[in-house]
Amino acid sequence: MTVIAIAAFSLAVAAGLLAIGPFAMDVLFGGSFDYARGGLALVALGMGCHLTAGALNQAALARGQAGLAAAAWALSACLFVGWLLLPAISDQVLRAEVGYLGAAGILSGLLLGLYRRPNPGG
Secondary structure, three states, X not given: OHHXXXXXXXXXXXXXXXXXXXXXXXXXXXXXXXXXXXXXXXXXXXXXXXHHHHHHHHHHHHOOOHHHHHHHHHHHHHHHHHHHHOOOOOOHHHHHHHHHHHXXXXXXXXXXXXHHOOOOOO
16 A cells, blocks of 8 residues: 555656646746756656655565665665766766666565565564
8 A cells, every 4th residue: 555655646746747847846946947847757756666665675674684675775776876877868867867767666676576575584
């Protein structure tokens, strides 16, 4: 239920950012920056994956799988940094937005796999 609630929340935030994100960002943080709707939505979806990873991480810790969970975080972090170093997307901000969503999604997937794995501790 927690993951479903997180997914619904992040989809709602992404939809809101697609609708009024640049305007809201200008009002909240000033008009000296250019905020792209798509990039804001990517960050919102990445936030959902990150929150999901946090929830799944807590489950891993409760099951005594801290080492495997830490390995998932470290691998995802390395993939994110590696992605940032690749010139796959010339716009560095967009590259970071895509990378955040990708790394958080990979992390969520890894932790979901860990969650579904039989617990050796009982």
